[in-house]
Amino acid sequence: MHVKFLIIGAGPTGLGAAWRLAGHGENDFLVLERHAHVGGLAASFTDRAGFTWDVGGHVVFSHYGLFDRLLDELLGEAVLRHQRESWIRVAGTFVPYPFQNNIRRLPPELAWECVEGLLAAGRDAAAGVHPDAPAHFRAWIDRVFGPGIARLFMVPYNFKVWAHPAEAMSHRWIGERVSVVDAGRVIKNIIFGADDVAWGPNNTFSFPLRGGTGEIFRRLAARFADRIRLGAAVVSIDPAAKTVCTASGETITYGRLLSTGPLDRLVADQLVGAPPALIEAAGRLKHNGAFIHGLGFDGAPPDSRCWMYFPESDCPFYRVTNFHNYSPFNTPDPDGMRPRLRALMTETSFSGYKPEDPATLLDRTVAGLAATTLTAPDDAGRLVSTWEMAVDYAYPIPCLERDAALGLIQPALEAMGIFSRGRFGGWKYEVGNMDHSLMQGVEWADRMVAGSRETVYTL
Structure with missing residues (x-):
C-alpha cells in the first residue's frame, strides 16, 4: 500500500494534520493508531458504573482562532463554559x-x-x-x-x-x-484582603457536554474514519525506502511522514539505521509517567472548585479534579435524581527519581483525599466506582539537555523526510497543550501542501 501522506498517531496532532490535509483537498493520507481508540492523551473513557474520565485534568482553552472555530464546528451547542476555580492545599488550608x-x-x-x-x-x-x-x-x-x-x-x-x-x-x-x-x-x-485569581490563559475554559474531552477527537476522527486504522502499531520506519512496517506485518510506502509518538522511541526503537549520535541524543530526553485514578462517590457534599494542587507529602497525588463540575454527564446521574454523585480524578506522577507502588497507590489515594479534607472520614464507604490508568509518557521534561538533543535530532529526521511533532513528538512542554498540539499538526500539513512556515513548533 502506498499513500502520499502517512501519519503515525491519532491524537490531537495527528488528527489535526489529517483534518488540515483534507481541507486542502489532499485525501491521499492514512493515520495509523496503535490503540483501539483515537484521542491519544486527550481520550476519555466510561467505567462500568457509568462515570466518564479523562486521561488527566484536561480543560479546553485556546491561543488560536482556528482551533476555536473547529471546536465550535465539532461541538456546536454541546459544550459548557466555566470560570476557573482552582486552589492549592498548603499548611492545613486552601490558597487560591x-x-x-x-x-x-x-x-x-x-x-x-x-x-x-x-x-x-x-x-x-x-x-x-x-x-x-x-x-x-x-x-x-x-x-x-x-x-x-x-x-x-x-x-x-x-x-x-x-x-x-x-x-x-x-x-x-x-x-x-x-x-x-x-x-x-x-x-x-x-x-x-483581595484574592488575585484571574491570571493565566485558562482562567475561563470549555468542556464537552457529553463524552469528556475525548468527544472532541472522536467527532473529528469521524470525518475521515475510512483513513484511520486502529490497532496498527508501527514497529519500524525505513527512511531510505520510505516504508513503515506495522506489528501485523503490513508494509506501507509513503511520500511524507508525520510521527506523533514519543520522539525517543521513534529514534531508538523504530528508525532503521539510526545513527549512534541520534540514539545517544534521544537517550538524553526525559519524561515522567502518571497514574490516573477516577473515584466516584455517592452522596458527597457540593464543592464548586474545579481542580486543586497538592505540594505536601500527606497525599500521593499532585492534582485532583472535581470532574463532576465539568459536566453533569461525567456521572451516571446527570439529572441529579440520586444523592449527589461526586467524581474525583487524581494524578500521581512517577519516574526513576520518584517511584510509586501501584499495588498500594489506590489505598494511599483514598487516604490522601481524607487527609486533605476533600472527603470525610466515612466517605470511603460511599465509594461506588474506581477507575485507573497508568500512562508511561505523561509530561516531556524540559530538562537541561533537551534543547541540544532536539537541535540534533529534529534536523536530522527532517533531512530523512520524517517530521516529529506533538506533545511527545516535539518534546516541548511549553507548546504541548491540546490546542498547541492540534495546531502543530495543522501547520505541518500547511507546510507540506503550501510550503508555509511553522510557528507553533520551532527549535
Whole structure:
C-alpha cells in the first residue's frame, strides 16, 4: 500500500494534520493508531458504573482562532463554559491559584516568610546580584520568588508533578506557565484582603457536554474514519525506502511522514539505521509517567472548585479534579435524581527519581483525599466506582539537555523526510497543550501542501 501522506498517531496532532490535509483537498493520507481508540492523551473513557474520565485534568482553552472555530464546528451547542476555580492545599488550608499571588490566605508567620523572601529577591535583582542566567529551574525559583515560596510551594509541587528535581530542569520553558509576581502586588493583596485569581490563559475554559474531552477527537476522527486504522502499531520506519512496517506485518510506502509518538522511541526503537549520535541524543530526553485514578462517590457534599494542587507529602497525588463540575454527564446521574454523585480524578506522577507502588497507590489515594479534607472520614464507604490508568509518557521534561538533543535530532529526521511533532513528538512542554498540539499538526500539513512556515513548533 502506498499513500502520499502517512501519519503515525491519532491524537490531537495527528488528527489535526489529517483534518488540515483534507481541507486542502489532499485525501491521499492514512493515520495509523496503535490503540483501539483515537484521542491519544486527550481520550476519555466510561467505567462500568457509568462515570466518564479523562486521561488527566484536561480543560479546553485556546491561543488560536482556528482551533476555536473547529471546536465550535465539532461541538456546536454541546459544550459548557466555566470560570476557573482552582486552589492549592498548603499548611492545613486552601490558597487560591496562583499561590504566589494569594499568600494572604496563609497563617501570618508563613505569609511573612513568603513576603520577606520576595523582598530579598527584588533587592538582589535591583542590585544585579545574579548577572548570569539561572543555571537551572531551581535557581530560577530561588531568584524570582525567594526561599519562602520556594519552600512552601514551588519546590515540593514541581517535584510532585514533574517527578524530576528542579536542578535537572531548564527554566526556559516558563513563559505563561508560571505566574511571576512582584512583592508590591503581593503586599497590596494582603493589605486589602483581595484574592488575585484571574491570571493565566485558562482562567475561563470549555468542556464537552457529553463524552469528556475525548468527544472532541472522536467527532473529528469521524470525518475521515475510512483513513484511520486502529490497532496498527508501527514497529519500524525505513527512511531510505520510505516504508513503515506495522506489528501485523503490513508494509506501507509513503511520500511524507508525520510521527506523533514519543520522539525517543521513534529514534531508538523504530528508525532503521539510526545513527549512534541520534540514539545517544534521544537517550538524553526525559519524561515522567502518571497514574490516573477516577473515584466516584455517592452522596458527597457540593464543592464548586474545579481542580486543586497538592505540594505536601500527606497525599500521593499532585492534582485532583472535581470532574463532576465539568459536566453533569461525567456521572451516571446527570439529572441529579440520586444523592449527589461526586467524581474525583487524581494524578500521581512517577519516574526513576520518584517511584510509586501501584499495588498500594489506590489505598494511599483514598487516604490522601481524607487527609486533605476533600472527603470525610466515612466517605470511603460511599465509594461506588474506581477507575485507573497508568500512562508511561505523561509530561516531556524540559530538562537541561533537551534543547541540544532536539537541535540534533529534529534536523536530522527532517533531512530523512520524517517530521516529529506533538506533545511527545516535539518534546516541548511549553507548546504541548491540546490546542498547541492540534495546531502543530495543522501547520505541518500547511507546510507540506503550501510550503508555509511553522510557528507553533520551532527549535
